[in-house]
Amino acid sequence: xxxxxxxxxxxxxxxxxxxxxxxxxxxxxxxxxxxxxxxxxxxxxxxxxxxxxxxxxxxxxxxxxxxxxxxxxxxxxxxxxxxxxxxxxxxxxxxxxxxxxxxxxxxxxxxxxxxxxxxxxxxxxxxxxxxxxxxxxxxxxxxxxxxxxxxxxxxxxxxxxxxxxxxxxxxxxxxxxxxxxxxxxxxxxxxxxxxxxxxxxxxxxxxxxxxxxxxxxxxxxxxxxxxxxxxxxxxxxxxxxxxxxxxxxxxxxxxxxxxxxxxxxxxxxxxxxxxxxxxxxxxxxxxxxxxxxxxxxxxxxxxxxxxxxxxxxxxxxxxxxxxxxxxxxxxxxxxxxxxxxxxxxxxxxxxxxxxxxxxxxxxxxxxxxxxxxxxxxxxxxxxxxxxxxxxxxxxxxxxxxxxxxxxxxxxxxxxxxxxxxxxxxxxxxxxxxxxxxxxxxxxxxxxxxxxxxxxxxxxxxxxxxxxxxxxxxxxxxxxxxxxxxxxxxxxxxxxxxxxxxxxxxxxxxxxxxxxxxxxxxxxxxxxxxxxxxxxxxxxxxxxxxxxxxxxxxxxxxxxxxxxxxxxxxxxxxxxxxxxxxxxxxxxxxxxxxxxxxxxxxxxxxxxxxxxxxxxxxxxxxxxxxxxxxxxxxxxxxxxxxxxxxxxxxxxxxxxxxxxxxxxxxxxxxxxxxxxxxxxxxxxxxxxxxxxxxxxxxxxxxxxxxxxxxxxxxxxxxxxxxxxxxxxxxxxxxxxxxxxxxxxxxxxxxxxxxxxxxxxxxxxxxxxxxxxxxxxxxxxxxxxxxxxxx
DNA sequence: TCGCAGCCCGT
DNA sequence: ACGGGC
DNA sequence: GCGA
Ligand SMILES: O=c1ccn([C@H]2C[C@H](O)[C@@H](COP(=O)(O)OP(=O)(O)OP(=O)(O)O)O2)c(=O)[nH]1
Ligand SMILES: [Mg+2]
Numbered sequence: 001x002x003x004x005x006x007x008x009x010x011x012x013x014x015x016x017x018x019x020x021x022x023x024x025x026x027x028x029x030x031x032x033x034x035x036x037x038x039x040x041x042x043x044x045x046x047x048x049x050x051x052x053x054x055x056x057x058x059x060x061x062x063x064x065x066x067x068x069x070x071x072x073x074x075x076x077x078x079x080x081x082x083x084x085x086x087x088x089x090x091x092x093x094x095x096x097x098x099x100x101x102x103x104x105x106x107x108x109x110x111x112x113x114x115x116x117x118x119x120x121x122x123x124x125x126x127x128x129x130x131x132x133x134x135x136x137x138x139x140x141x142x143x144x145x146x147x148x149x150x151x152x153x154x155x156x157x158x159x160x161x162x163x164x165x166x167x168x169x170x171x172x173x174x175x176x177x178x179x180x181x182x183x184x185x186x187x188x189x190x191x192x193x194x195x196x197x198x199x200x201x202x203x204x205x206x207x208x209x210x211x212x213x214x215x216x217x218x219x220x221x222x223x224x225x226x227x228x229x230x231x232x233x234x235x236x237x238x239x240x241x242x243x244x245x246x247x248x249x250x251x252x253x254x255x256x257x258x259x260x261x262x263x264x265x266x267x268x269x270x271x272x273x274x275x276x277x278x279x280x281x282x283x284x285x286x287x288x289x290x291x292x293x294x295x296x297x298x299x300x301x302x303x304x305x306x307x308x309x310x311x312x313x314x315x316x317x318x319x320x321x322x323x324x325x326x327x328x329x330x331x332x333x334x335x336x337x338x339x340x341x342x343x344x345x346x347x348x349x350x351x352x353x354x355x356x357x358x359x360x361x362x363x364x365x366x367x368x369x370x371x372x373x374x375x376x377x378x379x380x381x382x383x384x385x386x387x388x389x390x391x392x393x394x395x396x397x398x399x400x401x402x403x404x405x406x407x408x409x410x411x412x413x414x415x416x417x418x419x420x421x422x423x424x425x426x427x428x429x430x431x432x433x434x435x436x437x438x439x440x441x442x443x444x445x446x447x448x449x450x451x452x453x454x455x456x457x458x459x460x461x462x463x464x465x466x467x468x469x470x471x472x473x474x475x476x477x478x479x480x481x482x483x484x485x486x487x488x489x490x491x492x493x494x495x496x497x498x499x500x501x502x503x504x505x506x507x508x509x510x511x512x513x514x515x516x517x518x519x520x521x522x523x524x525x526x527x528x529x530x531x532x533x534x535x536x537x538x539x540x541x542x543x544x545x546x547x548x549x550x551x552x553x554x555x556x557x558x559x560x561x562x563x564x565x566x567x568x569x570x571x572x573x574x575x576x577x578x579x580x581x582x583x584x585x586x587x588x589x590x591x592x593x594x595x596x597x598x599x600x601x602x603x604x605x606x607x608x609x610x611x612x613x614x615x616x617x618x619x620x621x622x623x624x625x626x627x628x629x630x631x632x633x634x635x636x637x638x639x640x641x642x643x644x645x646x647x648x649x650x651x652x653x654x655x656x657x658x659x660x661x662x663x664x665x666x667x668x669x670x671x672x673x674x675x676x677x678x679x680x681x682x683x684x685x686x687x688x689x690x691x692x693x694x695x696x697x698x699x700x701x702x703x704x705x706x707x708x709x710x711x712x713x714x715x716x717x718x719x720x721x722x723x724x725x726x727x728x729x730x731x732x733x734x735x736x737x738x739x740x741x742x743x744x745x746x747x748x749x750x751x752x753x754x755x756x757x758x759x760x761x762x763x764x765x766x767x768x769x770x771x772x773x774x775x776x777x778x779x780x781x782x783x784x785x786x787x788x789x
Numbered sequence: 790t791c792g793c794a795g796c797c798c799g800t
Numbered sequence: 801a802c803g804g805g806c
Numbered sequence: 807g808c809g810a
Pocket of ligand 2: 624625626627634635636637638
């Protein structure tokens with residue numbers, strides 16, 4: 001490689017430890033960090049895990065080259081970074097604080113002396129290991145960074161650099177390493193040359209993220225447990241082996257950590273190589289484990305604590321438990337779903353993440369009522385409830401036919417009854433009465449009045465944290481965000497002021513970590529973590545993601561290309577590519593990111609519906625989404641269209657006509673995506689519209705479905721999304737599969753690639769929402785009650 | 790330790 | 801297949 | 807990050 005020019009090869013080795021990336025991104029960061037993607041194949045084959053670490057990485061082709069001229073800068077930055085780490089680490093150790101951070105700093109080739117000093121200062125266990133540091137001399141530039149995170153309060157270990165097959169492009173500021181899921185059986189290609197063009201540019205830094213931050217851990221543990229990230233830069237490629245060797249010998253400090261996990265590895269390695277097998281071996285550093293332990297216990301604690309209180313009511317509930325869904329009950333993994341299933345035990349059930357499916361106030365209901373299927377007979381109460389918000393006359397609600405039955409009684413439960421709750425229970429469910437003023441239905445309690453929550457300060461902080469994680473392109477962060485969403489929603493629904501960690505911990509959806517954070521907020525009014533993690537990329541990528549059509553990946557690509565503002569994007573800074581849809585997204589940036597009052601939705605719909613009905617008077621066309629849930633403000637307009645088939649006709653082709661008419665009327669202004677086959681009975685359209693020339697542009701979606709699918713389509717399109725996911729998840733655990741076309745039984749999924757179905761199963765329901773609830777053992781909930789986020 | 794919904798459209 | 805979005 |  002060297003021969004090819006002034007390229008230095010950079011050999012990267014993942015670790016089982018996580019880098020304190022906050023340090024990487026210290027506000028004044030002049031340091032180097034990396035963003036990279038892990039090949040999705042990496043976790044699938046654990047046969048590599050047991051082998052030699054270096055060999056493993058060689059196979060992974062985790063080597064790339066960089067121009068020599070950038071190497072110096074690289075070292076320079078690394079050097080500064082280390083110093084920073086050292087000082088920070090020292091500073092962060094606050095007396096009395098049980099949390100501390102211990103870092104093994106790298107032996108830096110050019111300035112390794114200092115680095116080493118710093119390192120030793122923090123970690124004395126390094127015994128001899130430093131040997132290789134000395135070996136670093138002029139000819140061999142080598143960087144070694146050993147990082148051991150012993151605690152998470154001082155550093156934010158949300159990433160673990162692990163390396164992927166690096167075929168990447170380099171931007172002006174960020175090295176973008178793109179993973180290429182390549183078949184390992186294939187001969188590896190030569191290390192790719194990665195030109196780090198203008199690496200230094202203001203706050204620019206090279207950022208490498210692992211797609212899945214856990215990836216690195218098992219690897220090290222499987223081998224010698226070098227719990228560290230090692231980066232060696234060497235002039236020639238062939239040194240790799242050496243590097244690896246050194247590494248192995250060197251990492252003593254972390255070795256202990258490695259030991260334990262290794263057993264795990266061996267244990268699981270026999271299992272089929274899959275993602276899960278990797279996961280099995282993924283383990284937190286010892287210290288973290290230690291720290292987690294208490295938390296785990298507390299978890300139990302939490303349950304037990306809650307149990308007593310809930311006990312009384314719960315037992316009976318459990319007993320009353322359930323009606324298994326009459327037919328089609330499949331063996332479910334939900335061993336206990338029976339008991340929990342029913343709303344009866346709404347609170348704190350243990351079966352599954354069911355709390356997402358059972359509103360606390362519904363627990364009294366044992367089962368979905370046998371309902372008059374369909375008969376549009378008088379709008380069901382559910383309908384009425386809904387209508388009270390948006391329509392005046394229940395009678396003519398077009399949705400009436402879809403609603404099964406009304407659960408008037410629920411209302412009683414919802415309002416009145418909570419009086420008897422135990423304090424604990426009350427706190428949990430009294431939400432309705434307190435937190436929001438809205439008592440009955442429509443509370444658009446979600447967020448209507450933006451800050452009407454007594455725990456708003458907590459919510460604000462957690463949301464900041466969520467926003468930070470949303471900016472991170474890793475899988476871990478994706479799930480973390482998912483968890484934050486649910487936790488925040490739960491806190492919002494919690495009507496009482498949270499005053500302690502324990503209290504917070506008792507809320508479903510709030511775990512030990514979040515409870516700790518809440519405690520910190522309560523005590524200090526702030527979260528250190530926010531500071532640590534709030535790096536420049538967060539803001540920039542958030543701006544980009546605000547553009548319709550731009551997600552995490554694109555946002556990072558642009559950031560990598562040097563873009564930092566919308567103006568940069570408009571100017572195509574860094575030669576970034578902007579798709580047609582993104583172009584529209586930029587043009588209407590403000591409008592698209594704005595929410596509209598529901599009256600505006602109504603106004604727009606009032607123009608659309610007549611046009612549609614003129615095309616076909618029998619058409620069913622209604623607004624779904626947040627509007628149907630009764631929300632006061634809507635992010636967009638979601639319109640469902642279908643048509644009865646009893647007269648032997650269908651709505652085939654209606655969308656095409658409707659879109660044409662709406663464009664003619666000037667209601668539709670931009671298309672974002674059009675149906676594959678506009679004449680299919682099932683089609684999706686996305687675009688922009690406006691009520692009139694003086695109105696802002698709004699996002700609008702049309703979903704056209706076959707009459708047979710109306711129930712599930714209604715369910716799907718009404719959301720909210722978290723509710724849907726919870727319901728689908730439960731269906732899944734029960735052996736079913738739920739999508740916008742129906743509820744299926746007997747679906748067989750590919751063993752390793754879930755989501756892939758070997759057998760599509762048989763559809764067992766799709767025409768009404770109610771039957772879906774019933775079959776899944778979920779108490780019926782009106783649209784406005786299906787709010788989980 | 791494990792999974793976290795399931796699908797459509799554009800590239 | 802991936803990215804984005806519902 | 808959370809629940810099981
Ligand atoms: O990831 C998603 C997103 C949406 N939906 C369903 C539920 C949701 O209610 C409906 C409409 O989506 P939209 O994005 O419009 O959400 P919304 O609930 O209508 O909220 P908003 O007011 O932001 O439009 O599609 C999902 O099932 N999964
Ligand atoms: Mg919507």
